[in-house]
Amino acid sequence: MLQITMIGAGNLAWHLAQALDAADCRVVQVYSRKLLNAKALASKLYDAESTDSLDFSESESDLFLLAVRDQAFAEVIPKLQLPENAIIAHTSGTQELAVLKNLSKAHGVFYPLQTFSKARKINFKKIHFCLEASNENTLDFLAEIADSLSKNIYQVSSADRRALHIAAVFACNFTNHLFTISKEILAKNDLEFEMLKPLIEETIEKAMNQAPEQSQTGPAVRGDQQTIEAHLQYLRKNTSFEKVYEALSTSIRKYYHV
Amino acid sequence: MLQITMIGAGNLAWHLAQALDAADCRVVQVYSRKLLNAKALASKLYDAESTDSLDFSESESDLFLLAVRDQAFAEVIPKLQLPENAIIAHTSGTQELAVLKNLSKAHGVFYPLQTFSKARKINFKKIHFCLEASNENTLDFLAEIADSLSKNIYQVSSADRRALHIAAVFACNFTNHLFTISKEILAKNDLEFEMLKPLIEETIEKAMNQAPEQSQTGPAVRGDQQTIEAHLQYLRKNTSFEKVYEALSTSIRKYYHV
Numbered sequence: 001m002l003q004i005t006m007i008g009a010g011n012l013a014w015h016l017a018q019a020l021d022a023a024d025c026r027v028v029q030v031y032s033r034k035l036l037n038a039k040a041l042a043s044k045l046y047d048a049e050s051t052d053s054l055d056f057s058e059s060e061s062d063l064f065l066l067a068v069r070d071q072a073f074a075e076v077i078p079k080l081q082l083p084e085n086a087i088i089a090h091t092s093g094t095q096e097l098a099v100l101k102n103l104s105k106a107h108g109v110f111y112p113l114q115t116f117s118k119a120r121k122i123n124f125k126k127i128h129f130c131l132e133a134s135n136e137n138t139l140d141f142l143a144e145i146a147d148s149l150s151k152n153i154y155q156v157s158s159a160d161r162r163a164l165h166i167a168a169v170f171a172c173n174f175t176n177h178l179f180t181i182s183k184e185i186l187a188k189n190d191l192e193f194e195m196l197k198p199l200i201e202e203t204i205e206k207a208m209n210q211a212p213e214q215s216q217t218g219p220a221v222r223g224d225q226q227t228i229e230a231h232l233q234y235l236r237k238n239t240s241f242e243k244v245y246e247a248l249s250t251s252i253r254k255y256y257h258v
Numbered sequence: 259m260l261q262i263t264m265i266g267a268g269n270l271a272w273h274l275a276q277a278l279d280a281a282d283c284r285v286v287q288v289y290s291r292k293l294l295n296a297k298a299l300a301s302k303l304y305d306a307e308s309t310d311s312l313d314f315s316e317s318e319s320d321l322f323l324l325a326v327r328d329q330a331f332a333e334v335i336p337k338l339q340l341p342e343n344a345i346i347a348h349t350s351g352t353q354e355l356a357v358l359k360n361l362s363k364a365h366g367v368f369y370p371l372q373t374f375s376k377a378r379k380i381n382f383k384k385i386h387f388c389l390e391a392s393n394e395n396t397l398d399f400l401a402e403i404a405d406s407l408s409k410n411i412y413q414v415s416s417a418d419r420r421a422l423h424i425a426a427v428f429a430c431n432f433t434n435h436l437f438t439i440s441k442e443i444l445a446k447n448d449l450e451f452e453m454l455k456p457l458i459e460e461t462i463e464k465a466m467n468q469a470p471e472q473s474q475t476g477p478a479v480r481g482d483q484q485t486i487e488a489h490l491q492y493l494r495k496n497t498s499f500e501k502v503y504e505a506l507s508t509s510i511r512k513y514y515h516v
Contacts, residue, residue, distance in 0.1 A: 070485055115464070117464065120468060128453055128456060168440070170436045174502075175433050177506055182425040182428040185425040189417065189422075191418060191421060193470075195422065196422075197466065199429065200462065203373060206373070212435075212437035215373075219352075226329065243505050251498075
């Protein structure tokens with residue numbers, strides 16, 4: 001059975017390690033800067049040890065997965081000590097493949113295009129994996145591992161992965177914040193966010209089945225300046241969300257030339 | 259059978275008239291400023307005449323539904339001629355109940371909280387109807403009609419309806435535009451919007467089942483200025499969406515104090 005070292009114990013590492021452990025691999029080591037976090041994840045795995053040391057020169061793992069947050073890359077990578085001929089891959093949407101080039105000839109990217117929260121179980125079968133590698137063998141090796149989790153596997157260059165990640169920030173992170181804003185506005189009037197559920201479901205279905213650029217509705221695309229002004233006035237008075245409203249309305253009007 | 263006059267033939271009127279006609283009512287007249295539009299909708303109905311005149315003083319309809327766009331309210335309302343004791347309701351999320359007060363004592367709001375496109379069939383059973391009226395009888399009457407379409411009926415004040423509409427703009431109109439932006443970014447790299455589908459589905463499910471304010475992920479909530487800068491640089495160079503990115507990232511950081 002393939003042995004994997006998971007470097008990181010955050011949201012992504014948390015779910016990925018358990019999914020790999022439940023598939024055809026064994027995560028045998030978990031690193032975190034905070035040993036307690038490594039232990040918490042290791043305790044969820046079949047037989048893993050935890051560590052706060054980045055010296056893996058004696059490790060026999062077949063794959064080292066670097067799943068720390070982007071901000072930690074610059075600190076962690078220079079300290080990492082790997083055995084000779086190690087295979088290492090990172091899981092970031094943002095970082096170039098080349099950031100790993102000094103660690104090993106066999107390096108790659110193993111990026112699951114998904115949003116992870118610790119408390120929420122993820123169905124890996126539905127995840128799209130974006131892979132990239134320094135050579136064909138490493139790519140095949142990563143594809144084999146991804147294949148044990150999902151059938152949606154793509155070879156994606158660093159440039160394409162960056163575009164994907166930015167697109168995902170818009171479609172996922174920013175969308176979620178819009179829901180938060182929406183909920184806050186409703187809460188001020190003692191209205192439930194639940195009331196918008198059918199509307200949100202229809203919005204998503206329409207965007208998916210009919211193309212979002214053809215599904216735009218609302219005051220901005222109608223060029224309804226009077227409603228926009230009334231909304232901005234309300235938002236200025238009651239919330240701090242008027243800049244978001246303004247930026248999105250402007251962008252819609254520009255996009256549709258209204 | 260209740261007889262209804264539909265004033266307007268846009269997206270909302272288009273679906274609402276057909277849904278009413280298929281339920282316990284008959285839409286017997288359709289008005290549009292452009293007679294051709296009125297005819298197009300009337301042709302979809304059981305037995306409706308079409309008109310471009312706002313003189314309904316001889317009409318025997320039980321209800322007049324004003325479903326024109328908000329911008330047309332100021333022009334249409336002064337020209338409207340209704341029979342004595344007519345009941346009139348508008349379908350706008352934005353307009354006050356009081357805009358109808360000079361037309362009839364019995365006036366109300368019949369607002370379906372949904373996004374409508376002509377080409378796409380809508381399941382009215384899932385729509386939340388927000389009602390408001392000048393008196394109890396009118397409210398009961400509107401509730402009876404709404405009840406023939408959906409079991410989700412709410413009595414909502416003009417102030418609450420305004421908040422709902424603004425919240426809907428964020429959760430629906432703006433969300434859809436984020437998907438458009440996302441798709442454009444991917445298209446520049448010949449990547450399919452479909453690739454983000456599992457991510458979008460998970461985002462929605464998480465927001466609905468777990469509360470959006472607790473589900474926020476991404477560079478902004480992590481305070482990852484390096485990634486934010488890299489994304490902005492990319493957007494400035496390749497698109498015109500950097501202002502939207504900036505406004506949303508700033509709002510997220512402010513909301514979570516990062």
